[in-house]
Every structure is written in C-alpha cells, then in structure tokens.
Amino acid sequence: MSLSPVMRLVPLAAAALVAVAALPASAEIVDPAPIGPGQLFYGVVNGQTGHAVIKMACFGPVYEGQTGHPMAGQTVKVLPAPSYSAWALGYTGTAADGVAVTGPLASTASRPIVLHTYAVAAEIPTTMTLPCYGTGELTFTPVPTSATARATAVKVDFVGQP
Numbered sequence: 829m830s831l832s833p834v835m836r837l838v839p840l841a842a843a844a845l846v847a848v849a850a851l852p853a854s855a856e857i858v859d860p861a862p863i864g865p866g867q868l869f870y871g872v873v874n875g876q877t878g879h880a881v882i883k884m885a886c887f888g889p890v891y892e893g894q895t896g897h898p899m900a901g902q903t904v905k906v907l908p909a910p911s912y913s914a915w916a917l918g919y920t921g922t923a924a925d926g927v928a929v930t931g932p933l934a935s936t937a938s939r940p941i942v943l944h945t946y947a948v949a950a951e952i953p954t955t956m957t958l959p960c961y962g963t964g965e966l967t968f969t970p971v972p973t974s975a976t977a978r979a980t981a982v983k984v985d986f987v988g989q990p
Contacts, residue, residue: 861908861946863927867920868909869946871929871968871982874902879983882952886960886988894960895933896988903949904929904941906968921977924970932964933957942971960988 863869873880886896906927909917918927928940929950941950958964965981 860948862925863906863920863944863946864925865920865922868911868917869906869920869927869968869980870909870917871927871966871980872905872907872949873966873982873984874904877982879985880966881985881987882958882966884958884960884986884988885954890960890988895957896960897954898952898956898958899989900951900954902952904943904952904966904968905949906943906946908946916980917978918968918970918980919976919978920970921974923972923974924977926971928969928971930967930969931956931958932966933959940969959986961986 870877874882882902883899884896885899886894920927926942926944928942930940939953939956941952941956943950963983963985965983967979967981969979970977
C-alpha cells in the first residue's frame with residue numbers, strides 16, 4: 829500500500845513541531861537594533877532577567893552598609909519585549925533613544941551605564957559603587973525621559989568574595 833503525498837508529510841511536520849517546542853525561550857535571536865521611542869523593553873544583568881548575582885570585590889569580613897566595587901567581566905543589556913509579555917516591562921515613552929542603568933546607591937561615583945542599542949552587553953564598570961552584600965535592584969530608566977516613559981528593574985544579590 830502506498831502512502832498519499834499528504835500522509836508522507838505528517839511525520840515530517842510532527843518532527844518539526846517537536847524540534848521547535850524543544851527550543852528554550854533563550855534561544856531567541858535578537859539582532860542589535862537602536863533603542864527608540866514607543867518600545868517595550870526589559871533589563872538583563874549577567875544573563876539573568878529575574879534575579880541576578882553581582883560579584884563584589886569586598887574581601888574579608890563585611891560590615892553592614894559597606895560599599896565596594898563590582899568584579900570585572902559582569903554585564904548589563906536591554907532587550908526588546910513583545911507586547912504580550914508577562915514580565916514587568918519598561919517603556920521608552922515618546923522621547924527615549926537610550927536606557928540608563930543605575931544601582932541602588934545614588935552617588936556621583938556611580939555614573940549610570942547608558943545603553944543605546946538592544947542586545948549589546950555593556951560591562952558593569954569596576955568603578956561603580958554598590959553594596960558589598962545584600963539584595964537590591966539595578967534600575968533601567970529610559971533617557972531622555974518623558975511623561976509616558978516607564979522604568980523597570982532587575983533584582984540582584986550583591987555577593988562579596990571570601
């Protein structure tokens with residue numbers, strides 16, 4: 829008995845569906861693109877969107893309120909978000925062409941990291957002043973801001989090195 833041409837395609841279609849379903853969400857490819865007005869976005873810290881770790885150059889016993897500097901090689905970036913996303917999203921508003929990333933401490937020693945392109949990681953400067961330990965947030969704020977702009981944040985654990 830010979831299979832019809834349609835019946836021959838059924839196993840191939842099933843295999844393609846299984847292959848696509850097996851891909852993790854992070855397999856999505858985002859080409860670098862400029863940040864502009866009217867866009868939803870989310871922040872990424874060291875490859876994490878929800879709860880990231882920032883390793884701090886704080887050695888030995890650490891006391892409450894102590895600040896220090898991040899270890900080298902850690903990054904932040906911004907990714908565009910689909911409008912149907914369930915994440916807490918930022919919105920660039922009517923004027924933004926960039927996103928400023930700031931830590932939990934307001935300090936002139938901690939200038940913001942300003943990103944102008946999606947999907948391009950920027951290194952967290954080792955000169956940035958952050959808590960040596962504890963939990964906080966890195967805030968991703970559209971710049972320049974407007975009345976319709978909305979910031980978003982990524983929760984982080986600051987971890988001093990032993």
